[in-house]
Amino acid sequence: MLPLGHMGITLSIVRTAAWLFRINSLDYRVLLVGSILPDLIDKPLRILFATEPIFGKGFGHSFLFLVSLYSVGKLLRNNQHKTTLWALWIGAVIHDVFDLMWFFPKIFFWPAFIPNLPKAPYEPWGQIIHFYGVPIRQVFALEVVGGGILLVSFIILALNNRLVRFLKTGKLSYTRRDGLSS
Numbered sequence: 139m140l141p142l143g144h145m146g147i148t149l150s151i152v153r154t155a156a157w158l159f160r161i162n163s164l165d166y167r168v169l170l171v172g173s174i175l176p177d178l179i180d181k182p183l184r185i186l187f188a189t190e191p192i193f194g195k196g197f198g199h200s201f202l203f204l205v206s207l208y209s210v211g212k213l214l215r216n217n218q219h220k221t222t223l224w225a226l227w228i229g230a231v232i233h234d235v236f237d238l239m240w241f242f243p244k245i246f247f248w249p250a251f252i253p254n255l256p257k258a259p260y261e262p263w264g265q266i267i268h269f270y271g272v273p274i275r276q277v278f279a280l281e282v283v284g285g286g287i288l289l290v291s292f293i294i295l296a297l298n299n300r301l302v303r304f305l306k307t308g309k310l311s312y313t314r315r316d317g318l319s320s
């Protein structure tokens with residue numbers, strides 16, 4: 139999945155879960171960054187240090203990275219910082235699910251199986267997923283869905299004078315009534 143798909147679909151899933159479980163402390167700006175964080179880490183690294191420029195999966199997509207982020211969150215004492223880190227962590231976890239990381243166990247569980255991170259075409263299953271298994275049309279369909287979710291969300295926020303509030307606080311209350319509870 140590409141950035142718009144990751145951000146838009148993660149936003150809709152987490153917003154729905156937050157509404158169901160009445161969680162209103164999430165910073166959705168940070169969640170959006172977290173939803174592409176593994177790619178923000180790995181893709182530039184792969185471009186700089188490896189030969190394959192597109193399908194960068196490495197430390198940022200690993201279980202070790204998620205555990206490290208979680209551990210830092212546990213160590214933080216400031217509640218505001220904790221909330222920020224959880225939003226980042228939730229976004230990164232969902233990113234790995236959408237990237238089907240169970241097809242890339244050598245990367246996901248690195249360095250458990252091998253000392254060096256594999257390069258593309260990665261592992262047998264990974265090769266199928268990345269190069270043959272996901273038709274390009276589906277990838278772009280998810281981009282359109284994710285981009286559409288983001289666009290509609292921002293339009294609703296703007297129509298309800300909530301866009302600036304979202305940009306300043308990360309709170310995602312679409313209407314004034316919604317805003318009373320979040």
Ligand SMILES: [Zn+2]
Nearest residue numbers: 176177199237
């Ligand atoms: Zn990724």
